[in-house]
Amino acid sequence: GENVEQHPSTLSVQEGDSAVIKCTYSDSASNYFPWYKQELGKRPQLIIDIRSNVGEKKDQRIAVTLNKTAKHFSLHITETQPEDSAVYFCAAMGYQKVTFGTGTKLQVIP
Amino acid sequence: GAVVSQHPSRVICKSGTSVKIECRSLDFQATTMFWYRQFPKQSLMLMATSNEGSKATYEQGVEKDKFLINHASLTLSTLTVTSAHPEDSSFYICSARGPLGSYEQYFGPGTRLTVT
Numbered sequence: 001g002e003n004v005e006q007h008p009s010t011l012s013v014q015e016g017d018s019a020v021i022k023c024t025y026s027d028s029a030s031n032y033f034p035w036y037k038q039e040l041g042k043r044p045q046l047i048i049d050i051r052s053n054v055g056e057k058k059d060q061r062i063a064v065t066l067n068k069t070a071k072h073f074s075l076h077i078t079e080t081q082p083e084d085s086a087v088y089f090c091a092a093m094g095y096q097k098v099t100f101g102t103g104t105k106l107q108v109i110p
Numbered sequence: 111g112a113v114v115s116q117h118p119s120r121v122i123c124k125s126g127t128s129v130k131i132e133c134r135s136l137d138f139q140a141t142t143m144f145w146y147r148q149f150p151k152q153s154l155m156l157m158a159t160s161n162e163g164s165k166a167t168y169e170q171g172v173e174k175d176k177f178l179i180n181h182a183s184l185t186l187s188t189l190t191v192t193s194a195h196p197e198d199s200s201f202y203i204c205s206a207r208g209p210l211g212s213y214e215q216y217f218g219p220g221t222r223l224t225v226t
Contacts, residue, residue: 045217
């Protein structure tokens, strides 16, 4: 089955700096890669996603890159703000398969 | 649009009893719904995939006779935890997939189950 590794598990950055979270996956059949932000006790919120036929996608301060050959994808958050503090999960999906990464706790220090 | 509700938000039950959790897509039809379990400070673990009108597909290690899933309509899926034990205490989250061909999942707010 699919295996998704996510690094780092915790990340502290100063406000205004950039944050990068990386994920690798094993199943070449996975073709959809979303990133979720989850605050304590709340539901995961989709922040950005990318499909396997795209290498990069950007939405304001958030970007995702995908290297399908190497089977890894990354989340980039620029100009971080305290409200970006949360746990972030990557996921690798096929149409009937879903595997989440282990999560990264991001702390943005004011 | 794309709102998913989940009920109840919190439930406390005694060991040996059964608990039913409902997941509803409020403004769209969901042919596929997913059930996840999340322990504190851990990731979401997929328990089963539920397709409307057919039997759910359970992930390896998930007991289908203990976690009964029914996807009776395009807007409702239910998870029943039978003969609950304290180790079943967890945060259960459902999600619903959008229109046919869409990969995006919309998550419910979750249900905190505590078994005493």
